[in-house]
Amino acid sequence: MNRRTGVLLVVVAALAGMVWLQQRKVVRLKQERDRHEQNSDALLxxxxxxxxxxxxxxxxxxxxxxxxxxxxxxxxxxxxxxxxxxxxxxxxxxxxxxxxxxxAPIHATVRDSVVIRDSVVVRVQAVSMMNPFIQLHGVIERDSLIGSVHLPxxxxxxxxxxxxxxxxxxxxxxxxxxxxxxxxxxxxxxxxxxxxxxx
Incomplete structure (x- = not known):
């Protein structure tokens, strides 16, 4: 193999390497473009x-x-x-x-109940609403509703x-x-x- 053929092979190998690198860069840019397009579509x-x-x-x-x-x-x-x-x-x-x-709309019945505090019976009104989606329990005392709402x-x-x-x-x-x-x-x-x- 003469010197010209060796130089030609080196030039061809260098060109092939540059083409391969450019191809990889093009593929990466296309993937990045597609990702930005999908993100824009998702946000809008x-x-x-x-x-x-x-x-x-x-x-x-x-x-x-x-x-x-x-x-x-x-x-x-x-x-x-x-x-x-x-x-x-x-x-x-x-x-x-x-x-x-x-x-959630609340539609609960109010009924009379008693609470024992310090051995004293106190009359209060109780509120209760039970269904598979809302569980509401409360006591109305002195113009206040004290209770809990649970929504599973x-x-x-x-x-x-x-x-x-x-x-x-x-x-x-x-x-x-x-x-x-x-x-x-x-x-x-x-x-x-x-x-x-x-x-």
């Missing part, structure tokens, strides 16, 4: 709500995909809470936050993928959704976000 889309059955409400919201740097920059308060829960940030895969609102709520969350294109084994992700359901008809999910941490 509204919550979808529907009634699953008589007691279950569902809410659908799209997922944000943030890098750890973006999470530290834009969701620092959430990271502080996550650290307080004892979770190591380097092990964090995803974070979810839900804001719920309870709007179970939130269920499912994460699913919406594909833009599908062809045999190749799939392009359009969005990642999360669906949250509440089993109490008086509880409404006002806001929800699910952040997938990109490593």
């Amino acid at each position: 889309s509204d919550l979808k709500r529907w009634q699953v059955d008589s007691a279950t409400m569902a809410t659908d919201v799209k997922t944000l995909r943030l890098s750890m740097d973006e999470l530290e920059r834009y969701r620092a308060d959430d990271l502080v809470k996550i650290k307080q829960m004892g979770v190591k940030i380097k092990n964090l895969e995803a974070a979810a936050k839900h804001q719920i609102e309870i709007d 709520v179970t939130l269920r969350q499912a994460v699913w993928i919406e594909y833009k294109r599908r062809w045999l084994f190749w799939k392009k992700v359009k969005a990642v959704h999360q669906v949250i359901t509440t089993d109490n008809p008086y509880v409404e999910v006002k806001y929800s976000e699910f952040i997938h941490v990109q490593k």
Whole structure:
């Protein structure tokens, strides 16, 4: 092999390496562009709500995909809470936050009752409301209602993928959704976000 052939092989190898590096950079830029597009769509889309059955409400919201740097920059308060829960940030895969609102009508019967205080019988009025969704107990005394309200709520969350294109084994992700359901008809999910941490 003469010297010219050796130089030519080195030049071809260098060009092939540069093409490979450029291709990797293009792939990374396309992935970043798609991620920003999905995040913009998730931030601009509204919550979808529907009634699953008589007691279950569902809410659908799209997922944000943030890098750890973006999470530290834009969701620092959430990271502080996550650290307080004892979770190591380097092990964090995803974070979810839900804001719920309870709007329950109260229709309770008032009845006479007695309370014994220091061996003295005191007449009061008692309030009680019991159903699977609201437990209210209280005592009306001196123009005040003292008691407790208990609303049991179970939130269920499912994460699913919406594909833009599908062809045999190749799939392009359009969005990642999360669906949250509440089993109490008086509880409404006002806001929800699910952040997938990109490593």
